[in-house]
Amino acid sequence: MLMVVILVFLGVFAVSALLLVASGTGASQTTKRTLTVLHAALSATDPTPPDPNVYDRKEELLSALPTLNRVLLKLEIAPRLRQLLYQADLHWTAGTVILMCATAFVIPAYLIHWRTGSVFFGMIAGILLGFTPIFFVLFKRRLRFAKFEQQLPEALDLMVNAMRAGHSLNSSLDLVAQEVLNPLGGEFRICFDEQNYGLELKTAMNNLVSRVPLQDLKMVVTAILIQKESGGNLAEVLDKVAYVIRERFRLKRQVRVHTAQGRMTGWVLSFLPVVLGCALYMINPQGISLLWKRQIGIDLLYFAGISNVVGALIIRKIVNMEV
Numbered sequence: 001m002l003m004v005v006i007l008v009f010l011g012v013f014a015v016s017a018l019l020l021v022a023s024g025t026g027a028s029q030t031t032k033r034t035l036t037v038l039h040a041a042l043s044a045t046d047p048t049p050p051d052p053n054v055y056d057r058k059e060e061l062l063s064a065l066p067t068l069n070r071v072l073l074k075l076e077i078a079p080r081l082r083q084l085l086y087q088a089d090l091h092w093t094a095g096t097v098i099l100m101c102a103t104a105f106v107i108p109a110y111l112i113h114w115r116t117g118s119v120f121f122g123m124i125a126g127i128l129l130g131f132t133p134i135f136f137v138l139f140k141r142r143l144r145f146a147k148f149e150q151q152l153p154e155a156l157d158l159m160v161n162a163m164r165a166g167h168s169l170n171s172s173l174d175l176v177a178q179e180v181l182n183p184l185g186g187e188f189r190i191c192f193d194e195q196n197y198g199l200e201l202k203t204a205m206n207n208l209v210s211r212v213p214l215q216d217l218k219m220v221v222t223a224i225l226i227q228k229e230s231g232g233n234l235a236e237v238l239d240k241v242a243y244v245i246r247e248r249f250r251l252k253r254q255v256r257v258h259t260a261q262g263r264m265t266g267w268v269l270s271f272l273p274v275v276l277g278c279a280l281y282m283i284n285p286q287g288i289s290l291l292w293k294r295q296i297g298i299d300l301l302y303f304a305g306i307s308n309v310v311g312a313l314i315i316r317k318i319v320n321m322e323v
Helices: 002-023 025-045 052-058 066-075 078-088 094-116 119-130 132-164 169-179 184-196 201-211 215-230 234-258 260-283 295-319
Strands: none
Touching (some): 078 094, 078 132, 094 119, 094 132, 119 132, 132 184, 132 234, 169 184, 201 215, 234 260
16 A cells, blocks of 8 residues: 555656646757757857766756756756745755655655555645645745845845945945845845846846845836936935835734734634544544544545635635735
8 A cells, every 4th residue: 555655646746747847848949949059059160079078067966866866857847946945045955855755745644544544544644744845945935035025124225325325236235235134135245246247237136036036126126127227316216115115014014913813713723623633533542533434434524624624725815915
């Protein structure tokens, strides 16, 4: 039965990988055509064939296992995972995340199936726990973005004061990179270095937004790029943007205060059946095991699980308000 669980997991992983490959096929074909044109141009000017070892040295190591590294390079799933890991400030590889997900899926699924004899509950537990590493990465990413948002108004004030004192936009970016702590200081340092290396301001700003896709930062970048094209007092524009961001923070805090009871109710109602079921199993395993040993109990568990998920999603939709 362990082989069944492993095969199902591999099937789900294969389908997900094929979908990701299908979504990136257009970009891959465009890249191949571009590389063909470049190789033709280089071969016309330089008769010396390129060294194949050069491309091998440029390939990024996505996993310590050579086989898994080659698979990740072919599936093109690594760029998305690598971007998530960078945004979460985690020094992991894409292969590490995938192996952690596989381990978190197989071991709980096998243990629950061995204990209860139910393939369904083993699969459900394996799927839920298998995504735990991804949830952790997303959690760290959200914390880093929240800290970035808190630092942004102060950074804008620093840029405004620097430009009013006579500094240029590039100098004010350098000042923010030196004075503000990470993560905002590090991201602005990268943006400043990209401009020094010859990239245009628009390209460097778009790269900053792609690394930190926050609505407040998009407002700042849009204001800077519009001022670059049309002119005007950039210091005054950034000062107003900082005011708008602070007002959004104030409104978000008010919304969280008013929806705190609803969010707590959602958490309690979502986890109370699971915690109560585990407690009853520890107290009287024979009594609660009737739920998965009889057909009517299995049907009730299906209905309870679906109802619990639907109720949690409805509560989440009610308490989450866009600001």
